[in-house]
Amino acid sequence: MLLRQLEYLVTLARVRHFARAAQECYVSQPALSEAVRKLEEELDVPLVRRGRKFEGLTPEGERIVVWAQRILADRDAMTEEVRALRGGLNGRLRIGSVPTASTAVSLLTEPFCTENPLATVQVHADLQAEEIIEKLKSYELDAAVTYFSASAARRFRFIALYRERYVLLTQAPPDTGQPAEASWAEAARQPLCLLHPMMQGRRVLDAVFEEVGTPARPRVETDSIASLFAHVRTGRWASVVPHAWLHVFGVPAGMRALPLVDPVRTERIGLLLPRREPISVTGQALAEIAGRVDVAGTLEVVPGRG
Template identity: 55%
Template sequence: MLFRQLEYFVALARERHFARAAAACYVSQPALSEAIRKLEHELGVPLVRRGRTFEGLTPEGERLVLWARRILADRDALEHEVRALRTGLTGELRIGVIPAASATVTQLTDPFCTEHPLVRIRVETSLRSRDIVDRIRRFELDAGIIYADGVDTDGLTSTPLYQERHVLVAGSELLAGSTAAISWAEALDLRMCLLPKGMRGRQLIDDALATRGLVAAPQLESDSVATLLEHARTGRWACIVPRPWVSTLGPTAEVRVFDLVDPVVTAHIALVTTAAEPASVLTTALTGTARETDFATVDRRQR
């Protein structure tokens, strides 16, 4: 009964709405409200500020929700451990992925699923590194693939995966006389589409340009790397993207890929999981797969 009460309470803290929390837990709103009231009675403290609608958690509630998430995560980890002893790994693994790595996450998930066919994986893309780290700490995600630089990963286990390198993808006729490598100044002469400011991938580009006193002024911005590449495929646009994304273009004569030099822009990509002990059998297995995977082959296939 306690676990159910904690589940309802965590759902309410996440949804911040009684009806949505009840729907997420597949129970009626009165049932959810009554369970949370019983939890408050058993603990002897108010957890929820109530008016005509949900008005937030009390200070006691804000503290308890952290413990509730941890207790539920430990319960799930224990259940996974017991099932693994009986039948092998089972359960669900929730992975958050930055947009830049959504083209390479299969290098991790495919071999993991092949080795552990009873495990279900849910991948969420288009997340920022800090959001992924925060959600792992709140036990809303089990693992994440993030930019390792400039993010506070204190309390998490970080496993290096690969070094990302940015390249220019441009319509074949836009740089017909150019070699395989061009300068940033040459790139900015093109009709450019880029990730929006605020995303780490764009920050890497802007920082590189700043070292040469240059500023990007793209005509089009999108938070989808796939959208940028589709514009390049028209033959009239250029974009700057992580090299592994080039493989998603397939055989095409519409675009060419150029290395950007002086400076070369790279970033470290890592897998992060909670460092809590005992570790989850699922995240332990995922980390093991990551350490055995040669992510460098992703980049070599694009050269």
């Protein structure tokens, strides 16, 4: 009964609405409300601020939710491990990614699925870096591919995968005398289409443009790497994209991808996992794969270039 009460409370904290929480938990709203009230009685503290509608959690409720998330995650990890011991890993791996690094996720999920044919994978590939940290903290994700940060590395296990670097994607001129590279200052003068400014990938670019004294002023902003390629294809725009995406799209006909220099800027990308023991069996399986797969080398292969 306690685990069910904790599940109801965690769901209520996430959706912040009694009726929607009850719907997600496949119970009636009165049943969910009564279970939360009984939990309050058992703990002898108010957990929910109640009015005509859900008004949030009390400070005690916020702390209990953190404990509940941990307890439920440990229960799920224990269940997965027992099942794996009996018949092989057959749970679900939930992995998140910032959009700029989502191309690397498939390089991990393919061997994971090959080695664990009974397991399934759920990929969330459009998360911001801050969302990833919150979802790892609340055990909504088992792992994530994202940028390295010192603060995250103190709280989570970081397995380096590759270094993201950047290219200027633009239309190829009709003449054959094409430069082999471009400076960030030259890129800033292009009619740019860039990622949304709230995204970590865009904040990295803005920092470099500010460093060289030529802030970028894009006419078009998007939250999709594929959209950047599509806009460049029109012939009107240029963009700055992570080199890893050339492994997915190649350099489309009529375009060119020039490495950006002055300065050469790279960012560490890696797999982030919760620091807890025992680690979930799905997380451990993914960590072992990340430790032996050459993600960096694979991303260097651009279709059409060998």
